[in-house]
Amino acid sequence: xxxxxxxxxxxxxxxxxxxxxxxxxxxxxxxxxxxxxxxxxxxxxxxxxxxxxxxxxxxxxxxxxxxxxxxxxxxxxxxxxxxxxxxxxxxxxxxxxxxxxxxxxxxxxxxxxxxxxxxxxxxxxxxxxxxxxxxxxxxxxxxxxxxxxx
Amino acid sequence: xxxxxxxxxxxxxxxxxxxxxxxxxxxxxxxxxxxxxxxxxxxxxxxxxxxxxxxxxxxxxxxxxxxxxxxxxxxxxxxxxxxxxxxxxxxxxxxxxxxxxxxxxxxxxxxxxxxxxxxxxxxxxxxxxxxxxxxxxxxxxxxxxxxxxxxxxxxxxxxxxxxxxxxxxxxxxxxxxxxxxxxxxxxxxxxxxxxxxxxxxxxxxxxxxxxxxxxxxxxxxxxxxxxxxxxxxxxxxxxxxxxxxxxxxxxxxxxxxxxxxxxxxxxxxxxxxxxxxxxxxxxxxxxxxxxxxxxxxxxxxxxxxxxxxxxxxxxxxxxxxxxxxxxxxxxxxxxxxx
Numbered sequence: 335x336x337x338x339x340x341x342x343x344x345x346x347x348x349x350x351x352x353x354x355x356x357x358x359x360x361x362x363x364x365x366x367x368x369x370x371x372x373x374x375x376x377x378x379x380x381x382x383x384x385x386x387x388x389x390x391x392x393x394x395x396x397x398x399x400x401x402x403x404x405x406x407x408x409x410x411x412x413x414x415x416x417x418x419x420x421x422x423x424x425x426x427x428x429x430x431x432x433x434x435x436x437x438x439x440x441x442x443x444x445x446x447x448x449x450x451x452x453x454x455x456x457x458x459x460x461x462x463x464x465x466x467x468x469x470x471x472x473x474x475x476x477x478x479x480x481x482x483x484x
Numbered sequence: 485x486x487x488x489x490x491x492x493x494x495x496x497x498x499x500x501x502x503x504x505x506x507x508x509x510x511x512x513x514x515x516x517x518x519x520x521x522x523x524x525x526x527x528x529x530x531x532x533x534x535x536x537x538x539x540x541x542x543x544x545x546x547x548x549x550x551x552x553x554x555x556x557x558x559x560x561x562x563x564x565x566x567x568x569x570x571x572x573x574x575x576x577x578x579x580x581x582x583x584x585x586x587x588x589x590x591x592x593x594x595x596x597x598x599x600x601x602x603x604x605x606x607x608x609x610x611x612x613x614x615x616x617x618x619x620x621x622x623x624x625x626x627x628x629x630x631x632x633x634x635x636x637x638x639x640x641x642x643x644x645x646x647x648x649x650x651x652x653x654x655x656x657x658x659x660x661x662x663x664x665x666x667x668x669x670x671x672x673x674x675x676x677x678x679x680x681x682x683x684x685x686x687x688x689x690x691x692x693x694x695x696x697x698x699x700x701x702x703x704x705x706x707x708x709x710x711x712x713x714x715x716x717x718x719x720x721x722x723x724x725x726x727x728x729x730x731x732x733x734x735x736x737x738x739x740x741x742x743x744x745x746x747x748x749x750x751x752x753x754x755x756x757x758x759x760x761x762x763x764x765x766x767x768x769x770x771x772x773x774x775x776x777x778x779x780x781x782x783x784x785x786x787x788x789x790x791x792x793x794x795x796x797x798x799x800x801x802x803x804x805x806x807x808x809x810x811x812x813x814x815x816x817x818x819x820x821x822x
Contacts (some may be wrong), residue, residue, distance in 0.1 A: 450711070
């Protein structure tokens with residue numbers, strides 16, 4: 335990604351969430367869990383902290399798309415939970431742009447929290463562990479793809 | 485106009501390796517960090533450095549000619565003084581440039597055991613007078629003292645004129661009630677405080693409760709604030725709670741705000757401050773990048789003197805964005821009373 339590319343703060347139109355609620359939730363749940371397991375495989379997540387996640391139920395809600403994903407961590411793998419039987423131990427809720435800004439390390443989670451753009455509910459200590467775990471990840475530099483014609 | 489002899493060091497926080505690298509890459513002269521335990525005052529779950537991470541961080545910073553300062557700034561607890569002494573020994577072995585200490589007993593240990601090690605007096609040491617600082621210089625050979633955020637600029641200048649110890653002051657970050665090293669408010673609610681376990685309002689006692697139209701913050705069950713949906717939130721500390729006092733509910737102790745000294749940076753340099761510190765080891769690498777970059781730009785703008793210095797709107801908006809409570813003040817620096 336170009337260093338000059340800035341993800342703007344945006345909110346998708348309300349009808350998207352209305353439609354999104356009715357769509358199946360498994361595709362993005364699988365995508366999220368797959369990404370987390372890929373990060374595990376690359377040993378990006380600190381092993382010392384992972385024990386704290388065991389059997390906890392997490393929910394990530396994207397307010398303006400109506401999307402929602404629940405998952406847990408068990409026996410060394412993140413696993414999707416399609417029909418959660420209980421309230422999550424930790425729940426995040428935000429608009430898509432806030433998540434994108436977080437992932438791109440463009441905005442700080444505390445900043446988004448102070449500004450009420452990111453909602454964190456449930457076990458606060460677990461939330462802190464997850465936040466600090468993501469902050470401590472050293473994302474590998476993306477490989478430079480050879481451009482055609484060179 | 486005057487020419488600045490040397491710029492003060494920009495000292496930036498690092499709670500993780502990516503944050504350390506962000507500080508170094510964006511112009512910090514020094515980074516400060518802590519071990520993953522209660523020997524430092526940002527002892528939060530998942531934060532800080534184990535020995536391996538710290539070695540790598542030190543290698544990275546030193547490779548780029550920057551300093552690493554290690555905070556061991558909590559107070560040794562009864563029966564466990566060895567843990568704090570071992571932390572000092574480990575810091576020396578790792579080769580940090582300075583250790584930031586608050587407890588006089590630990591300062592005494594460090595200076596006797598490691599006379600060559602550079603020692604700084606932490607803000608948690610709560611030294612606000614030159615007498616206190618000169619005492620620590622005489623007894624423990626401290627080379628620098630970090631001043632608590634309770635002094636006016638004139639008082640800071642008075643301290644600097646009366647000591648040969650380098651003086652470090654805060655330049656940006658969240659403010660609290662600022663009774664540094666002496667604050668037990670958090671213990672009042674949950675039995676734990678920065679001085680004892682290294683954390684104010686430890687997360688395990690904090691509950692964010694979403695209600696229709698409002699969010700409630702509770703610390704060990706005690707309601708400390710309630711935010712409307714459009715109100716900015718703050719850290720869940722007692723000193724920033726809103727309380728019912730004689731029928732009125734308001735921030736009875738302190739409003740959630742951040743210190744921001746950009747507008748008085750030339751004055752801070754003029755009086756001979758040796759280092760400017762940024763608060764926020766609990767924040768992400770993104771925050772460290774944003775704040776370090778901004779303060780670096782402001783300091784560099786003063787390299788040629790202060791005649792043309794002005795605070796750029798872009799700097800202010802960058803800092804305002806990451807501020808707690810989204811409002812910035814000069815704190816005690818320009819307070820009319822003493």
